[in-house]
Amino acid sequence: MxxxxxxxxxxxxxxxxxxxxxxxxxxxxxxxxxxxxxxxxxxxxxxxxxxxxxxxxxxxxxxxxxxxxxxxxxxxxxxxxxxxxxxxxxxxxxxxxIPLLERPWLRQLQQETDPRRIIQLWLATSRTIVERVAPLMRVVRGATGTDTELAAQWDTNQHQTRTAHAVLAQLLANRDALKPGMDIDQARDIAFVIANVETYLQLSDVCGWTLDQWQERTGVILTAALLSPDRHP
Missing domain, CATH: 1.10.10.60 (Homeodomain-like)
Structure with missing residues (x-):
């Protein structure tokens, strides 16, 4: 107290x-x-x-x-x-x-044609969400070992976030921007693991990354991991 x-x-x-x-x-x-x-x-x-x-x-x-x-x-x-x-x-x-995926930010992404810009805009919104949610997710994570319902809540949040990243994968796939041989499910899972709030907490709490560093570096990693070589430098 x-x-x-x-x-x-x-x-x-x-x-x-x-x-x-x-x-x-x-x-x-x-x-x-x-x-x-x-x-x-x-x-x-x-x-x-x-x-x-x-x-x-x-x-x-x-x-x-x-x-x-x-x-x-x-x-x-x-x-x-x-x-x-x-x-x-x-x-x-x-x-x-109004659900998160029915808000104006997603309509902006749907109108964007540059896959690199799509990733940048996705992470700009993710940064805003992470900044608000991360402190409370620390609270949930800290209680998962002693509270089974909160442990289930943590799992639910993870599954919801994974599902949300399918939207990013689909946007990139619709523009033929994914790496050769990569399907939407693979792209979703890669994006989820790299960009979800649990990864942010590790990078922030253990590695000392700032939000600015997280946004910039995650953008570089996602671009390299997801996009076909001819769609990024």
Whole structure:
């Protein structure tokens, strides 16, 4: 534990939109509930990163969020679900019900014709996601040895990330950019192993790589590993 816990501003039925910005109008119940969930997730993210999964207490999360602990249980049920929801928000950057692979960044990739540029744009988005998600993934990884449900959550996240990298492989294959003899499944797995958040954590925590170094060097590695020699210098 580090320092005392300060109480955040309590729930308000007026004056804020769900993102916490002043509106000058009374919020609907749905907007109030959404604003409350956002504050709880933000408080939980802070506590999980600061103290780890086991040492984070829901009453402290509630205090940070300015709500009763019963409100935390009402919205999330338990600490594992709260961590999962925090990860989901971190992955996409908000709580809008729009899957990551249905967002504008992917449409930009689909319009790109240069395979090297596709890899660069993919990693630019990956960097943004990794920057948000990596601190919480450290929390999950640290608890996998003692919590079977969090171990399953880690595995689920890995499988989802592997599946997502099939999109990159398909984009490159559609442009006849993959190395001769390399199929989409092979390209997906190579990209997943090289560019997923677990690899980033190893390079960051063990090797001391910065995010800038990770993005640049991973781009070089992916280009060399995936693209046909005639598609890159």
């Amino acid at each position: 580090t320092g005392s816990v300060k109480r955040s501003k309590p729930d308000s039925a007026a004056g804020e939109d769900p993102r916490g910005a002043p509106t000058g109008r009374r919020l609907t119940r749905a907007e109030q509930a959404r604003a409350t969930r956002r504050r709880i997730i933000a408080a939980a993210t802070e506590q999980f990163i600061a103290h780890g999964y086991g040492a984070t207490l829901l009453d402290q999360v509630a205090e940070r969020a300015g709500v009763a602990v019963q409100t935390v249980y009402f919205h999330f049920g338990n600490k594992r679900t709260l961590l999962k929801q925090a990860l989901d928000v971190a992955a996409v950057g908000d709580d809008e019900p």
